[in-house]
Amino acid sequence: MTSETTRGPQEFEKVLADSATEVAQFELEDNNLLRRLHHFLHANPTAVPVIVLIISILMFGAIANNFFTAFNMTLIIQQVTIIGILGVAQTLIILTAGIDLSVAAVMMLSAVLMGNLAVNMGVPTVLAIPFGVLVGAACGGANGLLVTRFRLPPFIVTLGTWKIFFALNLYFSGGQSIRSQDIDQAAPALKLFGDSFQLLGAQFTTGSLLMLLLFPLFYYILNWTPWGRHVYAVGDDIDAARLSGIRTRRVLLSVYALAGALCALAGWVSIGRVGSVSPQSFFEGNLDAITAVVIGGTSLFGGRGSIFGTLVGALIVGVFRSGLNLSGVDVLWQQFAVGALIILAVAIDQWIRKVSS
Amino acid sequence: MISRKFLVSAAAGVVSLAVLGPTTALADSVIAGLITKTNTNPFFVKMREGALEKAKQLGVELRTYAGKYDGDNEAQVEAIESLIAAGAKGILITPSDSAAIVPTIEKARAAGILVIALDTKLEPANAADATFATDNFKAGELIGQWAAGKLGAKAKDARIAMLDLNAKEVSVDVARDQGFLTGFGIDVKDPKDIGDEDDPRIVGNDATDGAEEGGRRAMENLLQRDPNVNVVYTINEPAAAGAYEALKAFGKQDGVLIVSIDGGCPGVKNVRDGIIGATSMQFPLLMASLGIEAVAEYAKTGKKPAPTPGLDFYNTGVELVTDEPVDGIPSISSAEGLKKCWG
Amino acid sequence: MTDMQPVMSARGLVKRYGRVTAMDQADFEIYPGEVLAVIGDNGAGKSTLVKSLCGAVVPDHGVIELDGKPIHFTSPMQARDAGIETVYQNLALSPALSIADNMFLGREIYAPGILGRVFKKLDKKAMHKQARERLVELGLLTIQNIGQLVETLSGGQRQGVAVARAAAFAKKFVIMDEPTAALGVKESRRVLDLIKDVRARGLPIVLISHNMPHVFEVADRIHIHRLGRRAAVIDPEKYSMSDAVAIMTGAMEPPAELCPPKVTAH
Numbered sequence: 001m002t003s004e005t006t007r008g009p010q011e012f013e014k015v016l017a018d019s020a021t022e023v024a025q026f027e028l029e030d031n032n033l034l035r036r037l038h039h040f041l042h043a044n045p046t047a048v049p050v051i052v053l054i055i056s057i058l059m060f061g062a063i064a065n066n067f068f069t070a071f072n073m074t075l076i077i078q079q080v081t082i083i084g085i086l087g088v089a090q091t092l093i094i095l096t097a098g099i100d101l102s103v104a105a106v107m108m109l110s111a112v113l114m115g116n117l118a119v120n121m122g123v124p125t126v127l128a129i130p131f132g133v134l135v136g137a138a139c140g141g142a143n144g145l146l147v148t149r150f151r152l153p154p155f156i157v158t159l160g161t162w163k164i165f166f167a168l169n170l171y172f173s174g175g176q177s178i179r180s181q182d183i184d185q186a187a188p189a190l191k192l193f194g195d196s197f198q199l200l201g202a203q204f205t206t207g208s209l210l211m212l213l214l215f216p217l218f219y220y221i222l223n224w225t226p227w228g229r230h231v232y233a234v235g236d237d238i239d240a241a242r243l244s245g246i247r248t249r250r251v252l253l254s255v256y257a258l259a260g261a262l263c264a265l266a267g268w269v270s271i272g273r274v275g276s277v278s279p280q281s282f283f284e285g286n287l288d289a290i291t292a293v294v295i296g297g298t299s300l301f302g303g304r305g306s307i308f309g310t311l312v313g314a315l316i317v318g319v320f321r322s323g324l325n326l327s328g329v330d331v332l333w334q335q336f337a338v339g340a341l342i343i344l345a346v347a348i349d350q351w352i353r354k355v356s357s
Numbered sequence: 358m359i360s361r362k363f364l365v366s367a368a369a370g371v372v373s374l375a376v377l378g379p380t381t382a383l384a385d386s387v388i389a390g391l392i393t394k395t396n397t398n399p400f401f402v403k404m405r406e407g408a409l410e411k412a413k414q415l416g417v418e419l420r421t422y423a424g425k426y427d428g429d430n431e432a433q434v435e436a437i438e439s440l441i442a443a444g445a446k447g448i449l450i451t452p453s454d455s456a457a458i459v460p461t462i463e464k465a466r467a468a469g470i471l472v473i474a475l476d477t478k479l480e481p482a483n484a485a486d487a488t489f490a491t492d493n494f495k496a497g498e499l500i501g502q503w504a505a506g507k508l509g510a511k512a513k514d515a516r517i518a519m520l521d522l523n524a525k526e527v528s529v530d531v532a533r534d535q536g537f538l539t540g541f542g543i544d545v546k547d548p549k550d551i552g553d554e555d556d557p558r559i560v561g562n563d564a565t566d567g568a569e570e571g572g573r574r575a576m577e578n579l580l581q582r583d584p585n586v587n588v589v590y591t592i593n594e595p596a597a598a599g600a601y602e603a604l605k606a607f608g609k610q611d612g613v614l615i616v617s618i619d620g621g622c623p624g625v626k627n628v629r630d631g632i633i634g635a636t637s638m639q640f641p642l643l644m645a646s647l648g649i650e651a652v653a654e655y656a657k658t659g660k661k662p663a664p665t666p667g668l669d670f671y672n673t674g675v676e677l678v679t680d681e682p683v684d685g686i687p688s689i690s691s692a693e694g695l696k697k698c699w700g
Numbered sequence: 701m702t703d704m705q706p707v708m709s710a711r712g713l714v715k716r717y718g719r720v721t722a723m724d725q726a727d728f729e730i731y732p733g734e735v736l737a738v739i740g741d742n743g744a745g746k747s748t749l750v751k752s753l754c755g756a757v758v759p760d761h762g763v764i765e766l767d768g769k770p771i772h773f774t775s776p777m778q779a780r781d782a783g784i785e786t787v788y789q790n791l792a793l794s795p796a797l798s799i800a801d802n803m804f805l806g807r808e809i810y811a812p813g814i815l816g817r818v819f820k821k822l823d824k825k826a827m828h829k830q831a832r833e834r835l836v837e838l839g840l841l842t843i844q845n846i847g848q849l850v851e852t853l854s855g856g857q858r859q860g861v862a863v864a865r866a867a868a869f870a871k872k873f874v875i876m877d878e879p880t881a882a883l884g885v886k887e888s889r890r891v892l893d894l895i896k897d898v899r900a901r902g903l904p905i906v907l908i909s910h911n912m913p914h915v916f917e918v919a920d921r922i923h924i925h926r927l928g929r930r931a932a933v934i935d936p937e938k939y940s941m942s943d944a945v946a947i948m949t950g951a952m953e954p955p956a957e958l959c960p961p962k963v964t965a966h
Contacts, residue, residue, distance in 0.1 A: 042849075042852075065582070066581050066582065067581075071581075072581055075577055075581065078577075079574055079577065082570075163425070170397040171397075174397070174399070174402075175397040175398050175399050175402070175700075176399055176623065176700060177569060177595055177598070177623055179598070179623050179626060179627065180598060180601075180602065180632075181626075181627075181630055181632075194602075194606075196606060224821050224822050224824075225819075225820040225821065225822060226808040226810075226820065226822060227820070229797070229801060229805070229808065229822070230805075230806075232794070232796065232797060233794045233797060233801075233805055236794045236795060236796040236797060237793075237794050237795060239790070239792070240790070240791070240792040240793055240794050241794065241805070243776065243786075243788055243792035244792055244794075244802075244805040244806040245776075245777050245780060245805070245806030245807065246805065246806050270570070273570070273573070274569045274570045274573055274599060274602065275569065275573070275598065275599065275601070275602030275605075276569050276598055276599075276602075278568055278569040278570065278595060278598075278599075280567070280568045280595065281568040281569050281570035281571070282570055283566070283568070303794070303795075303796040303797075304796050321574075321578075322578060322581070325561070325563055325578040325579075325581075325582075326578065326581055326582055328561060328582075330524070330552060331521075331523070331524045331562070331563065331564040332524035334524075335524060
């Protein structure tokens with residue numbers, strides 16, 4: 001056999017001996033301020049929403065009466081409580097590169113079932129409430145099954161299940177609210193999360209406290225447990241996740257089911273917040289939840305974002321609504337402002353995602 | 358060989374049978390259609406009840422249709438088209454989109470069908486042969502007068518919170534809002550616009566989306582503007598219930614008058630329980646049954662219904678429900694109201 | 701030379717997809733301490749073969765043995781649990797996660813005690829430390845930024861992370877699928893050196909590649925696959941690149957004997 005074999009570096013590679021030898025360099029080569037800002041935001045996507053929140057609080061504090069009081073601040077927290085809890089559910093799903101248009105419908109269906117069972121059918125609250133949560137988890141699980149087993153896009157699936165759950169809601173409730181007084185008589189535990197208490201001179205409700213506590217809890221779960229890391233991995237690159245040994249279907253299914261249970265929890269809390277079981281309330285809750293998540297800096301493409309961003313996003317919307325109202329501005333400007341915030345948030349997310357390399 | 362002539366006349370015979378056949382069958386009973394926005398809102402459920410009952414009484418064949426959601430125009434378009442094809446004589450409709458449905462309505466009227474708008478006018482109103490609706494302005498006026506009467510001398514220092522529907526300012530919203538203010542004695546400036554008033558007694562306006570949650574949030578926001586609100590106008594009873602919760606949370610539920618409009622049974626119960634001071638009751642059942650009567654009349658004599666004198670629609674009436682009547686303003690008690698309420 | 705037992709062997713593998721036969725009585729062996737390159741033209745069936753070894757494909761017929769014992773993988777995870785690691789062509793790295801996260805994805809280290817057992821808390825410090833060690837071992841890390849997101853790395857750097865991960869966890873052998881296909885000259889050189897380093901640490905490597913110069917540089921033996929079966933195993937020191945290509949395409953008759961395993965220190 002002729003010997004054309006070469007067992008060492010090729011001729012053209014000899015020149016490499018003269019070139020730089022580091023291949024795996026991890027240095028920061030940016031001195032440009034914009035680049036540095038880009039890197040910072042890349043590592044801390046929640047920074048932008050936090051800055052926006054602080055600026056907006058200061059701004060409204062300056063122009064609106066009674067805005068910047070401890071009372072109003074805690075009031076805003078109460079006003080965003082339900083959307084905040086729905087936002088946690090929505091964040092989990094969006095992190096997996098999915099989206100859930102049915103969160104509010106699941107919430108209200110669970111609330112309607114809990115309420116009707118406990119108030120109109122005399123079922124003990126201690127059974128009615130867990131049943132409602134189970135229904136919520138089942139609804140979420142149904143979404144998850146359609147997404148994982150039948151490979152249907154989450155947007156389409158939840159667009160359909162939104163209508164279905166809403167129809168079930170109206171069916172079980174007859175379109176009627178269950179009055180606050182009737183609830184007080186038959187099943188006061190349903191309004192548990194409406195109880196308020198004083199803390200440091202400001203008024204909180206148990207519901208808003210629950211919402212606030214959900215965030216550090218899920219921060220822990222998402223960042224300090226394997227399941228949480230898998231949620232990010234599945235959203236970031238599902239094939240890479242699968243090849244790394246993650247059971248992606250199971251992760252997705254568990255995310256959707258957990259989200260459903262959280263929506264049911266939000267339903268329970270909503271009874272305390274609203275005072276009655278009101279089937280028509282929170283009709284746009286799903287979009288409001290998505291708004292909070294997006295403004296909070298979580299990417300709709302999955303794999304990126306902090307759960308705290310959702311809290312900040314929900315607060316930003318609450319601050320704008322309250323601030324604009326106290327400034328005496330027409331209601332339609334609240335919608336305008338929220339729309340502008342969403343676009344701003346998505347634009348910034350896109351800029352951050354552009355990796356400079 | 359079969360001649361062409363024979364084939365043609367045979368075909369003509371078959372065709373005329375096909376056309377005349379069903380027509381002769383139609384001559385038997387009058388067909389009417391009821392198309393509501395949805396069939397889940399208790400308001401429309403009551404309407405349907407009223408229509409079915411009256412139709413049975415008069416021997417009218419009633420077909421009912423509904424959209425899937427408030428705003429579902431397509432379903433209503435399809436319903437009208439089905440009714441035209443079925444040879445209906447009259448259509449009662451609560452339009453989901455008052456302007457978009459008009460072309461289809463015109464098709465129906467061109468086919469000789471009587472079209473009556475229920476509860477909500479079409480745009481333009483004369484696109485329908487008639488409108489049977491609540492006088493929403495009067496409904497607001499009644500509760501405005503009641504509130505002013507209840508406060509008496511203190512009415513000139515009232516602090517009023519206005520809880521409206523949403524940013525769209527639809528006719529129902531505007532009519533009730535401006536009616537209330539007029540009844541209370543406040544200059545409304547442009548009666549087609551919400552929020553342009555400058556009377557210092559008005560604390561502000563906010564949107565509720567007509568549900569409890571919005572009612573609560575709106576009330577909270579307006580209380581932030583002025584904690585001394587003592588009169589709350591609400592677009593409907595669910596919003597009023599939400600507003601009450603907010604007041605309760607602030608500890609202010611006792612000194613504040615809440616007024617509302619609708620006359621649903623939960624709302625009337627709230628009047629009984631002292632949550633709502635007074636509410637103006639609507640009569641969806643009457644709207645529907647009067648509508649069926651009009652269709653039967655039209656089918657028999659061709660006469661079309663006339664509007665209430667002075668208005669461009671037929672007023673199906675509104676009654677004030679309160680347990681604290683004010684002199685000079687006729688009202689019924691909540692107990693009586695519970696017998697007439699809907700939902 | 702003593703008769704060495706192959707780490708993994710396969711005999712008579714058959715796989716059909718409908719009317720297409722991807723593997724037609726394919727055989728395979730990999731011996732300890734060697735770099736075995738698997739080459740073949742497109743459609744020769746080499747990727748199906750390799751996928752059968754790592755559990756991504758289940759053959760219809762045939763026997764696969766690991767350390768002399770028959771095994772039957774039905775999923776890539778089983779192969780992984782058995783000690784076979786794969787560096788995929790698309791690397792299977794999650795761009796939005798950090799280097800340390802990626803290293804331990806699917807095999808996370810729990811914190812000690814109750815925190816780990818009940819609350820499932822991750823031991824991030826341990827994972828960062830071990831990740832850094834692995835990268836340093838292979839000469840890949842100069843700065844301490846283990847928390848850096850993978851998407852900020854270049855192609856060669858990512859390849860390094862993927863190889864380090866495979867080398868860290870493999871107990872039997874490592875499969876590398878076209879590791880230099882997407883890389884430039886400098887980075888390919890580095891990866892080839894990496895391959896040699898991994899071999900030096902005692903792990904055999906199955907290397908799939910289209911790049912003849914690279915193959916001939918690092919491989920101890922070259923398995924040539926053609927028409928769904930093994931055509932030959934040649935010694936790169938005795939045959940030329942054109943010979944290999946000729947056997948691959950059928951232009952040259954393959955030698956009757958397979959190149960025996962080499963028990964040499966490198």
